[in-house]
Amino acid sequence: MNNESAISPLPAEAAPTETAVQSKWNRVVGRRSFLKGVGLAGAAVLPGSGLLASQAMAGTVGKLTEGDIAILRFLAAVELIESDLWQQYNELGGVNGGNPSYMAALSNLDGDMSQYINDNTEDEISHAAFLNEFLQSKGAKPVDLDVFRTLPSSRATGAQQIGRLTNLLSLDVDTSYYTRYRSAQSPDFGASFPQAVTITNEPAIPLNDKDTPPNTEQPNPPVTRDARRMQAIANTAGFHFGYIEQGGSSLYGIMALKASSLEALLIAVSIGGVETNHFSLWHDKAGNAVAEPLAGVVDPVTKLKFPNLNGKQFPAEVFQTNLILPEPTQFISKELPACSVVRPMLDENGGAVATIDSFAADQLFKGQSEQFFNKVMELAKAADAAKRQV
Numbered sequence: 127m128n129n130e131s132a133i134s135p136l137p138a139e140a141a142p143t144e145t146a147v148q149s150k151w152n153r154v155v156g157r158r159s160f161l162k163g164v165g166l167a168g169a170a171v172l173p174g175s176g177l178l179a180s181q182a183m184a185g186t187v188g189k190l191t192e193g194d195i196a197i198l199r200f201l202a203a204v205e206l207i208e209s210d211l212w213q214q215y216n217e218l219g220g221v222n223g224g225n226p227s228y229m230a231a232l233s234n235l236d237g238d239m240s241q242y243i244n245d246n247t248e249d250e251i252s253h254a255a256f257l258n259e260f261l262q263s264k265g266a267k268p269v270d271l272d273v274f275r276t277l278p279s280s281r282a283t284g285a286q287q288i289g290r291l292t293n294l295l296s297l298d299v300d301t302s303y304y305t306r307y308r309s310a311q312s313p314d315f316g317a318s319f320p321q322a323v324t325i326t327n328e329p330a331i332p333l334n335d336k337d338t339p340p341n342t343e344q345p346n347p348p349v350t351r352d353a354r355r356m357q358a359i360a361n362t363a364g365f366h367f368g369y370i371e372q373g374g375s376s377l378y379g380i381m382a383l384k385a386s387s388l389e390a391l392l393i394a395v396s397i398g399g400v401e402t403n404h405f406s407l408w409h410d411k412a413g414n415a416v417a418e419p420l421a422g423v424v425d426p427v428t429k430l431k432f433p434n435l436n437g438k439q440f441p442a443e444v445f446q447t448n449l450i451l452p453e454p455t456q457f458i459s460k461e462l463p464a465c466s467v468v469r470p471m472l473d474e475n476g477g478a479v480a481t482i483d484s485f486a487a488d489q490l491f492k493g494q495s496e497q498f499f500n501k502v503m504e505l506a507k508a509a510d511a512a513k514r515q516v
């Protein structure tokens with residue numbers, strides 16, 4: 127038996143042919159999808175290209191509308207941004223991470239933290255690569271943000287010294303998702319939510335080896351100065367992971383509502399489901415930063431405190447750390463029964479422009495150029511302007 131057949135999930139004779147698999151997908155996305163891979167240039171040499179030419183006149187490329195392209199291009203930009211930040215976390219704290227102290231502090235949130243960081247990073251890279259390749263397969267322009275990879279890396283052991291799109295060295299993390307998902311009120315009905323922890327100007331990755339030596343032990347609970355500093359950084363990361371991924375959960379759902387083609391809709395709901403899966407995981411881990419034995423950690427540099435959210439001073443249902451599954455909430459109409467759903471789902475609260483505004487408020491783009499903002503905002507406005515055409 128050779129190696130190839132040893133890892134094959136099916137005997138060769140049972141494996142469906144590529145044609146058979148493609149025809150199943152064609153049933154899902156509509157029969158026109160046999161034109162997959164044919165952009166405008168290809169269409170010109172096909173019989174029936176008159177139809178495609180008229181679609182082009184009507185503002186479509188292949189079978190994607192201009193709106194679909196705008197949605198997918200914005201999502202590609204967001205995935206490049208996500209990939210950039212997750213890669214920074216992964217270099218230092220992933221399963222092959224290069225900073226043992228950071229990895230150990232993260233492992234105080236969950237013993238499998240490094241593996242989860244690694245997998246989340248892989249997912250984001252796959253999302254960005256897929257979206258850009260898909261756009262190209264339709265003759266649409268992919269998104270390239272490489273020229274904006276200008277922000278500095280962490281100087282701590284483990285970090286590559288390369289230019290970054292995003293800043294993780296000083297974040298204002300909005301932790302209100304934690305209380306929002308525990309509330310029966312919805313942001314789409316005007317509700318606002320308290321911060322679980324107020325995180326301002328805090329690094330989410332180690333800054334340098336002087337501030338946090340890379341090989342010091344990380345007791346749980348942290349007792350030494352270095353251990354408390356590193357734990358506060360790891361706890362900030364724990365809350366930041368949830369912040370990023372809850373944003374993706376809302377954004378993909380909102381974009382799905384604007385998609386015109388079944389393929390764009392399929393992409394939005396299929397990647398969106400994974401963003402929600404990520405959020406659910408990180409929501410759980412963030413709670414571990416504010417439960418015993420880590421609760422009460424104070425950053426010796428910034429004085430940031432991670433309070434015990436299971437304390438009696440809070441309404442338990444709003445802060446209790448194990449209430450990680452979304453509380454039923456208002457949805458569509460207050461007259462209807464409460465429903466456990468992703469929220470927000472309105473453009474102004476979680477759409478493309480709202481997402482970029484939120485990332486900016488997070489300080490994720492601290493140090494970025496005006497041209498970068500203009501570029502991502504232009505993509506965001508086009509995505510928000512997309513309208514479902516049926």
Ligand SMILES: [Fe+2]
Nearest residue numbers: 205208250253
């Ligand atoms: Fe993603």
Ligand SMILES: [Fe+2]
Nearest residue numbers: 208371374401
């Ligand atoms: Fe994500």
